[in-house]
Every structure is written in C-alpha cells, then in structure tokens.
Amino acid sequence: MRIKTLLVFTPILLVGLLVQAYFWVPTYEDQIAGDAQRLRKFVEASIGDAKLLNPALHADSASGKIVDKVFDTLLDLDENLQLRGRLATHWQLTETAYLQILPGASLARGVLSDAPTLVAALRGAMDDGTIDVPPDLLTDIQILPARTLNLVVSDAADSEVQEQLLVNAPPRLQFTLRRVDQTFFSRLRPVLGDNYQQQADSSDWHRPVPDAFLQSLRAQLPVFEHNPEIEFELRRGVRFHDGHLFDAGDVKFTYEAIMNPRNLSPRTSDFEPIKSITTLGSHKLRVVYKRLFSPAVMAWAAMGILPEHLLNDAALVQEMDARDLAETARAAFGLRDSQFNRKPVGTGPFRFAAWQSDEMVHLRRFDDYWDGPPIYHEYFFRIIPDTLTREVEFRTGAADSYNPEPYQVARYRDDDRYRVYSSPSSGYTYIGYNNRRPLFSNPRVRRALGMALNIDEIIKYVLYGEGERTTGPYPKTSNFYATQTAAVPYDPEGALRLLRELGWVRNADGWLEKDGQIFEFNLITNNGNQKRRNILSIAQDAWKRIGVKCNTQVFEWAVFLQDFVNPGDFDAVVLGWQLGIDADLFQLWHSSQTGANQLNFVGYVNPRADRLMEDIRREYDPQRQTALAQQLHQLVAEDQPYTFLYAPRKNEVLDPKIVMVADDGRLEPLRADRRGELYYFFSRWRKLAHTPQF
Amino acid sequence: MGAYLLRNLCQRLVLLIIVSFLVHALVHLAPGEPAEVDPNNPRFKPEDVAKIRAAFHLDEPLHVQYALWIRDLLNGELKSFKDGQPVLPKIWERFLNSLPLFVCATLIVWTLSFPTGIHAAVRRGSNYDRTTTFIAYALISVPGFFLSYLVILWVVNTFGVPVIGMRTFGAENASLWFRSMDSLWHLVVPSLMLAVAGVAILSRYVRSQMLEVIGQDYVRTARAKGLDSDAVIYSHALRNALLPFVTMFGLMLPELISGAVIIEQIFAWPGIGRLSFDAILARDYPVVLTVTLIAAVITLAGTFLSDILYAVVDPRIRLS
C-alpha cells in the first residue's frame, strides 16, 4: 500500500511543484507596465550568437553589432554620408612622391645628367609655366642620395621562390605635396618626356638575376612612387571603459594587431597598403601608404580601436601566466586566444557587462563616454534561433525589435500596436551565371534569360513590394549607382527571338535545342533563405515557359560554398551581396579575382572594366571617382554577368513608444540616416511609458 | 562478480576507442570547410583562407589529425574553430545548462510512467486502459516540434507568460526567490516537451512488463492465498517487473541529447543540443567530435552502471 501511495503521490507532487512556479512569473503585461526599469533596457533578438567581440578579428554580423557599440572608430560617416571625426578630430591627406634618377635617360629635351640638374630644370619649368604645378600643390623638392638596399625578390610565376638581392639604388627626388595627386607625374612630362618610366634598366644596380625576378624587383623600386599620407589628430580626454586614457599608441597597436599574420585578421587587405605608422606625440599619428589607395580613409572608418595596454605582448604574457598554460599552448597563443574577445574593453558608448554563450550579450551604458552617454541604460542581445519564437517574443514584449518577413510587413503596418520602419538596404540579390561555361559565355544569352523573368512580379509577390529593381553592381543607396541605366525588360518573346538568333530552336518536347543539345542547366542556392528558394521555383517556372530546362537544388551553406562557389563549379546560383558605400569593387569584378576561393566567382572578364576598377582605386577626386563608378555600373549592366534582381528594403518593427531625442531635447519619431541605417541614431533612442503623438 | 565487472569495463573501453575512430573518420571525410573561412564575406581573401587551413592542421594526414585531436583533448587545450576558446569548458558550461532540462525530463518520465502503466495493466481492458493507450500512441505519433509550437502558442495566448529561454529578461533586479521560481517555470514547458515521447513509450513498456508478470503462476498463487491485491501488485509483481528498466535507464541519455537538439532550438535554450547543432553547421570539428565522444562515454558509463545494478539485483547474473 505504501508503495502505491508513493507511486501516485510523487508525480502529483512533482507536477504541482512545477506548475506552481507559474504563479510567480510576471506576465508580459506586468513586465512592461509595472517595471520602470524595463523602459531603460533595449532587448534585441538575433538569430545567431556573436563569435569574437574584437573589431580586428570578427567576421559575422552578430559580433559586428556588439562591436559597433563597444568600440569607436577614428572617423565615420554622418547622417548625410560626410566624413565625421570620432576618435580623430582632424585628418589631413598629403603625399610624398618619389622620382628615381635614371642617369643617362633621355628627357623631353636632352639627357639626364644628375639630380641637381634635373631639379633645376624642373623648377625652371615650373616658374615659366611649362609645367603645370599650382603653387599650393608642391611645397618642397629634396634630393635623396643613392643607397644600398637588401631586397627580397620573388619569382613572378611562383611567389614561394625567393632570393635575397643587394641593390645599389640610384638617388631619388622627393616631392612633398599638400594633397594627393595621382596625376602628379604626368604633370612633369614636359620636362621628363613621355617615356621616362620605360627607360628604367636596373641591371646596373645589382648582380645578374633571371628575368622571372625582374617584375618583383621593379615593383619594389618603381620609377614613379606615390606615398599618400594621412596625419590624424586624435581627441584628447577619451577614456577606455577601464579608465585608461586613449592615445596614438592604441591606433598603432590596432594596425599592428591586424597585420600580424598570427592573428589571422580578415581586415588585412584594407590595411596592407600601409607602409608605416608613426606616432608623433601622444595624440598625433602619421600613416604613410605604399601606393595610391583611395579606400584608405574609409578603411579607418570601419575599424574599431583596440586598447593596447590590455593586448600587447606584456598583457598577453600576464594572461598566459594567469591561465597557467602549458609550453605548447604558450607558443601558439595570440590575439585570437585571449579572453579579451569574450570580455571586450573599448571606448564606445556601451560597456561590456556579460556574455552567456548562445543566450545573450549584455551591455551597460558607459557614463563617461566622450560624446555624452546614450539614453538607454542597458542593451541586451538575445539569441533566439527560431523564427517563430522570435516573433512570439516580440509580440509579447520580451524583445523590442523584429525584422519581419515581407509577407508579414502588411500585417504589422495595419497594427496600431507596432510601427514599421522601412529603409533601403545597400545590397542586392542576383542570379549569377558561370561566365566560363560555353552555355553562358555570350552576354546575349544571359540577357535573354534575364528577359524571361518577370522581376517586377517577383518584387510584388515574393517581397510584397518591399524592394526595388536594381540594374547593376553598385548599391542603390550610393551615388555610384547610375540611375540612367535601363533595366532589362520583361519580354519573353524578345528573349525567344534573341535565342533564336543564336541558334536555339524549340524541339518536339517544347525545349530549346541547338546542335542536338537542349538548353538545360542547374540553378542552385543555399538553404535557410526562403526568398532565394522561392526565386528558384519562380525562375524554373518562368524559364520552362520559354523552353529552357532548369533543374533546381538547395544545399547547406558550407557545402554550397565548398563544392560549388569556391571552385567555380556551378552553372547558375542565386545569391546576394551586402555592400558598403564604397566605389571599390575590385574584389568582386576584376579579372584577377576569378580564381578559386575568390569573389569574382562567376568569372567575369572585361579589360575595359578592369581598367575602370584600377582607375577608381587610384582616383582621389570624389567627383571623378563617382563618374568612373557610374561608367563601370553601366558597363557591367550591359554585360549582364548576373541577372540583377532586386535590392530588398530593410524593415524593422518597433514599439511606437520608442522615440528619438533631438539635440534640443525635443522628442521626434525614429528615422534612418541616408544609408538607410536605422540604428545609426541608437544612442539617442528612448522608450517612453506611453505612445506619443506627433 | 569482480571478474565479470572487470571484463565488462575493458569491453566498454574498447568500445569507446572504436566509437572515437568511427566519429573522427566520419567527420573528416565530409565536404565543407569551417565557417571561419567564409568567402561570401567580401573581407576574406584566399591568402586568409589558406592561413586558417594551416593553423587548424587541416592539411595533415588523417591519422596525424586524430592524434593531435586526442592529445589536445587530453591536455585540455583543444580549441574550437569558431572562436578559439577551449572546447571542454565550453561543452561543460552548456552541459550544465542542459542538465536541469535532462533531470527534470527524466523525473517527469519516470514518475509519470509507472503509476499510469501499472494502473493500466491492473485494469486491463477498462476505459482507463484504453484511453491511456490511445493517448500514449497519440503522443508518440505527433512530430515533436509541431506539439511544441502548439503548446507555446497556447500558453502565451492563454496565460500571457513567457516560455522561451532560460529566464525572463529584465528581471535581474528581482529577489532570489522570484528568480528561482522564474527559472523553474522556464524549465517546465521544454522539459515537458522533451519528456512527452519518453512518458508514452515507458508507460507502455511498464504496462506490458506488468502484464507479463501478473500473468505468472506465483502471482496467481499469491492472489489465491488471499493476499491483498495491492500488496501483490506493488510489492511482489512490481519488484520482478523492474529488472529490465534498470538496463533501460542507461540507454535513455542518448535519446535525451538527440531530442534536445530540436527542443533547445525552439526554446532558445543555450544547452548542449544547440551547441552541437551549430557546431555541425559550422564544421567546428573539435566541438562535434568531442560532444559525440562525451555522449558515448556517458552512455557507456550509464550502461555499465546498469550492468552493475543488474548484477546486484539479479542473483542469477552474479552466480554465472
């Protein structure tokens, strides 16, 4: 009898215990209404966890969101996309240019004898106007004597093969310029002549080496060398979250951390062109670049500054000692292994409080922030991987923001309890054709395929209108987008005509056929993205109607990259790019970037486009750069290496009680900056107890 | 008995080694690269990709990678590919998060199954038996995530309380009592979902075992002798029916870990199921291999324990 009682009562007791806990838990209404503290917290829900809270190392968007709040950059773009100083108060772009003296070279008139003569000739030409060098451009010309250098040259075919070379480099002229001028050396043509550069023959300066090394040698000893320089003046009185003062050493350390090969930073390509960084005092910094590199300033706008005192070698040794690591581990220890990545310290508006893996990241506001503390006291980054429960949490007030799917936007717009904020995004979705495959090598074929798709209908029905047609490689939010480019029209008949001209005729089964082969290919994308899967079905259906057989398949992301995208082994893919406002598209479209694991994985090759991209990288004048970029946009649009589909709109649903506090203290509704970034003004957000009327 | 146990232990160690080989070989023959080298991120260049490959020994021959893995694991220095943090502390932290879930689910399963199963066996053919039978089958047949969503939506719409996650947010300032009750409540729905299939299956098994025992001669004899029916069932029959459950106990843990993958995903519970799932997606080799190995270790330990208990309880084993 006793056992029976025990058996019956134990579960009743257990269930009773569990269920009674319900009575102690605050309902959603209680949470919001009764708790004033709740208004000071902002809870964001995310699909994935952050990985590394280190601006030099992170590569995912979740880490990026946290890093942007904890760290400051030297500068950034303000709401009108103008450069604005953050940790840097002033910055000055100048240049030092170098000209190699090639004794015996023929000039425009006569032959070059020695450096002083050339200087005199140049000065003379400037005075009498033969050379157009405005007086505000050139401040000084110096003669640098000949020097002996030890260079490491590598084989042009195989960069692993290297040799040490002792070189007696000739003297050089050093020109100090007040601004960066990529045309400087062409200005000197009236004196130097048109083929000064081509006369460089290094064979006198070193022992004989095989031709294969000459390319590397010439790259390291150019005749014309541009060294742009940026001089930063840094803000005084800025403190890190632990109280330590910020200074120029931190910036230099950040650069060194990024370039250190052991740290495996994904940012090295943005900082590789830097030749040297010198600190001139505690709040001044000079950065010298090896060559013309117009993305230089923007690179600093994207890089949070690390605290040197917590991550330099001494600090790392302290950490290794504290963690009591073994010898082998110590040898391999680097920035990536430091606990700093889980407990970051920066100068930003929010300071790190806690990180429970896969559950949440908690930030508190930094009261001593140099730009004034943000209004929200606390920020929670909750990780809720499931879409449905994320929505449930938002609708019940446990999360403050939600990114609705396109088909949900209308429902939220109609609901007075929520407010939808819509802004353009700087990215686009596309169908990429493997340009290397014979089927897709002709731009007209690609164009025809694009004409068979009713993209406006896709935007209307898949995106529910939350998107815009895009025509080319630049984001619509930037000035580089050539608005005059015509979109590919929806014209299935026209597509059939184009294909017929190229020899594709419908066969008995209804498929297009040429030379005994039907027009058939595989269209693939990654799983986890419902919109892309929908595009697969829609494209398959649309192409079926004009007789093109398209087989679709979805792959898991890592497999998709490894087996298809990276080796360039695919027919067509549906993918998207998320871009910054940057004129430099070299990595995406240049013909040198078509190798395995590179970003021009469709294999687009166009020499005209190549030249445009190279020029853009060297162009410092913003207007000229914009013009070049627009030309590139038109060119790529004509070639249609992708079918450019749409640029989706970003939608964010928030509680209407969240408003923005203007400088004068007035309350205004939330808005995005010109890039469409709603969270740009996050530091000024505030949640009220009642919905305001505007 | 000592010899039996020793032999048993040795066999289990051999099994463990076989499992580690199997799992290691399996993961490495798969396609896909660790997620760090994501070239869709325009910041990565092929040189970066190559550097990461070298740093993680991905170019060594297979047996060298295996040896390196075991060495790093035993040194406690095996590092995750995702963020370079050591693997074992990470798994341990997550395992502690999942532990309340497993414990609660196991408690629910075992305390609910026995009374219902026994009662159904005793009252065989009655309405109670038929109803519980049907409910049990229904619970086994429902897809786990389907039921979970329905329950979440029902609780949220009817009661207005949060069910997602380990705790309610914004309640950090509340007293210890409230926070404990809050954590307990958040434990209820996920562990219930985890326990559903287990309760159904186990109660059916209890019922069939009891039926088998009740049908035996000695029970009939006891009844004929006039012993109180309840005493017969609960003291004599139950004790003999319990034997197989001892072995089952050890085998239930792998099921819990498997089930946790989906439940933790839905309820945003930062446990070991989610850790393994994310690691699989990201090809985070160290984490995946270690979790599988740990699951195998625990299963082997559990079954070993069961064998010991079995030997203690059943004299026939001891004497063989």
Added chain:
Amino acid sequence: MVADGSRKTRLTAHAESPWRLFWQLLRRDRLAMTGLVVLLALAFIAVAGKATTEWWVVFDPTTVRLVDKFRAPLSEASALLPKSDRPLSGVYLLGTDELGRDVFARMLQGAFVSMSIGFVAVGIAIAVGIVLGGIAGYYGEVRFGPLTVDTLIMRFTDAMLCIPIFFLILVVVALLPASIYNIMIVIGLTRWMGITRFVRAEFLSLREQDFVVAARALGLPARRIIFWHMMPNAMAPVLVTATIGVATAILTESALSFLGFGVQPPFATWGNILADGKNFIFDAPWLFFIPGLAIFIIVLAFNLLGEGMREALNPKLQRR
C-alpha cells in the same frame, strides 16, 4: 484432450498455424484494425497521388501562381489565371502556399515520397540487420584471430548504439549532399542495430531447436537452413520493429526538414511541407496544421498496427 462428446472441448484435426492465430488475435484489436485500414487507404492515396501528380498530371504541385498566394482551403481560383494554371474545378481544396502552389497537389505528391522514404529506410535497416544478426547468430563461434564473429558484430553494434541516433543522422546528413536517397540511406543505416539484436537472439535460440539440428544433420547447406527454415521463424519481432520503424522514419524525416536538412525541392514530403509551413502559423495556419495532422495520422496508424502486431505475436500477454 479427450473427446467426450461435449461441445466444450474438441479435438482439432490439425493445429492452428501460427499465422492464422496471429491474424485472429490481430483482428480482435480494434485500434490495430483501424490503423491497418487507414494505412491501406493512405497507401492507395499515395499511389494515386503519384499517378495524378506525375504520370497523368491532374493535380500539378509545381505550378507557381503568384497571384493566388496564401489562399485558404476551399477558396476559388483567381480569374486572372491562364487556363493551364487553374486547379481542377477551379477550387483549391486545401488552399495554396506562399508561392501559390496547390497544397492538395503537394500533399498528394508528398504522400508517396514520405511513405517511400519510410519503407526504403526500414528496408535497408532490415536488410542490414538480418544479414548481420543472422551471421552473428548462426556463425557466432567462427574465430578470426582472438575474436569471434559474434564479438566483432555485436561490439560494432554496441558502438553504434552509443552514439545518439538522431545526432548521428544529423551529422551525416549535414555533411552529405542533400538528396532524397542519402536521407533514406542514412536513416536506414542508423536503425539496424535493434533488428540485429533481435535476429541474433532469435537465431541463437532457434539454433538449438530440433528442426534446425535435424536439418544440419541432414547436411542441408547453411544458406538454405538460414533463409528457408530459420528466418521465417525469426521474422515476427522484425516485422513489428519494421512497422514501428516506418513511423519513426517518417517522424525523423520531418525533424530533419525542420532543422533544414530534409529532402530538397522539387521533392515535396509531408515533412518539408510542415517545416516550411511553420513560418506561416499566424498568416496561413492551414499550411501548418494540414501536414501536421496528416503526419500525425499516418504515424499513429503505423504505431497502432505495430503495437497490435506485437500484442498478437506475444502469447504471454494473452488472457489465460
């Protein structure tokens, strides 16, 4: 038995064959019979579904009708559609999904795929299980060096059992290209362990029985003994496991679809229709409930049938 003329006891001319006995017992179990009827109906629907969606296209599951997205069940098709896209009799029986595809047609197509996944997976598991179990049971003492065949096979089986099953499936499916065949094979290759143990246990006991000893004495080839004489007697528990195994396979496939690893488009299974439908609970609830209920019904039917078979096959559970 003595013939005494009374009607109560009768001398039967021949013993009931075990199969007829089994069928009579099964027939009396109403739940199992319901399950059987439902399954036969679903099998018919599955075949009819495949026929009408692929061979003679009456219901087209792939046509995209962007104009008619998210239409509720029993709603009329839009007048804007071209004739070729209109559904049969202009009405969407079960509504449309987010691309305007006819849910009824997709469910029809999915029926066949879901059932075939279940059957093929279980078929593979049975094949492997019978082979391994049979070899272990019959040839168990054959030695290779220090180990016997029995030890080898059973240790391998035990090693596989240590790894959490669903976790193992997930690891393999995540790492292989997503195709329907891979999923079938993987689910099958992770389910054979229980069958192996059953078959081995049965063979071990059967081996000592008179008819087998006699057959060996007569010099019959081993193959004939195993497949012709022993196997049919060992099949009973295998059949039960198989029936329930199909149910489990269908549930596993839906769980894999939920996690994103299920069968890929263009194949529709009930599992991936349900997984896709979960996002639309608020906007188009029929996309979630219809496949969920369908899976529930088919899995329940298999479970009821399987349990009924188990009860019918187990004489110890019969009333005396």
